[in-house]
Amino acid sequence: MTLQRMDNVGIVVGDLQAAVAFFVELGLELEGEAHVEGPSVDSLVALDGVRCDMAVVRTPDGHGRLELMKFHTPPATAAEPNAPVNAFGIRRIMFAVEDIEDTLARLRGHGAEPIGELVQYEDSHRLCYVRGPEGIIVALAEKLG
Structure with missing residues (x-):
């Protein structure tokens, strides 16, 4: 079995509309929006009571996607704001x-x-x-x- 592709990168945001507007202005295209919740979502992400709105934006060539997520419950936890480029994690x-x-x-x-x-x-x-x-x-x- 071989890897087929990288499907998307998920990013949690506080203002979903502003994030979508930013990436659309950059040139990505809105592929779709959805609201997810329920037991299967809770099980998948190991959180209880998940309610999340999300939007997927894609590059014009269709090969790259970002999944932008706004968690209503449980509330998103804060990461280090404005972390420098050399901080651990996806930068x-x-x-x-x-x-x-x-x-x-x-x-x-x-x-x-x-x-x-x-x-x-x-x-x-x-x-x-x-x-x-x-x-x-x-x-x-x-x-x-």
Whole structure:
């Protein structure tokens, strides 16, 4: 048996609509929304009384997905806010973009703040990190040439 693909990355957020709007502005497409609860959900995630709204957004090529989740019950627990890039755990999500400056300008309208500077890596890419909704670090990469 071989691995088929990575299906999605799950991200817990406090404001589902704002997170969806941010990732749609980035260029992802809303694939669907759902509300989940009940004994099978509780058993799956080992929590009692789960009530969760979620939205799945996908990259335009259909190969990458984020599952954005808003837990109503039990309430989400706090992680270290605005953890630095070198903290343990999943730290960032990187997206390839066509025009990094345009993308940055649009994301700033959704509260994104650059973490460092826009840099050019050799002659291959322009890169930057921004902090998006819920402190999620989003890396942007524009291929040169």
